[in-house]
Amino acid sequence: DQQVKQNSPSLSVQEGRISILNCDYTNSMFDYFLWYKKYPAEGPTFLISISSIKDKNEDGRFTVFLNKSAKHLSLHIVPSQPGDSAVYFCAASGAGNTGKLIFGQGTTLQVKP
Amino acid sequence: DTGVSQDPRHKITKRGQNVTFRCDPISEHNRLYWYRQTLGQGPEFLTYFQNEAQLEKSRLLSDRFSAERPKGSFSTLEIQRTEQGDSAMYLCASSLVGPDTQYFGPGTRLTVL
Secondary structure (H helix, E strand, O other): OOOEEOOOOEEEEEOOOOEEEEEEEOOOOOOEEEEEEEOOOOOOEEEEEEEOOOOEEEEOOEEEEEEOOOOEEEEEEOOOOHHHOEEEEEEEEOOOOOOOOEEOOOEEEEEEO | OOOOEEEOOEEEEOOOOOEEEEEEOOOOOOEEEEEEEOOOOOOEEEEEEEOOEEEEEOOOOOOOEEEEOHHHOOEEEEEOOOOHHHOEEEEEEEEOOOOOOOEEOOOEEEEEO
16 A cells, blocks of 8 residues: 555656645655655655644745645745756655654656756 | 765675675664665665664565664664565665654665576
């Protein structure tokens, strides 16, 4: 059972435009959500997180939105830059006290110059 | 560099051989996690430690896998009698206790021939 889903395997946007990456989850016990960026042959790099008590968190060009009733979160990147091209994973934790992360399958973002 | 480090970065072995990977977490982090990532998938949780205690193991972790974290510092992950299906990227992450951000190392890419 896939508790965290990223239904879009890939996304292509023009440099300077907005990139919106989406993620859905099924477990209502999740209370902490994170986005990671991953380049080939490297480990995931933390981007931004959000607690379930909030519905928005912003850090520079990155904003994460959480809609608990829809069990949906999204990552907005504005403006998009070619260096943002990578695989983006959303992850969730909180079902239990282990802190272990449940990841989505990833979305490959390509930002074209 | 005070991030998470992993050694080796790459390992090629023949089926049936034993392999051992090492992870050095961020020094003040008391939680350490192991994940496995295969092509086209997000990282999957394997096991985690809080200090030296191994508190949870995934069903993915067969009897051929063993992990240790002596003295609550670095950790090792050993795979005995490797199989071709063990080929994957093995990722280590560390965090503080609680719903805290996990920081990942660069991973160890295992190829079983």
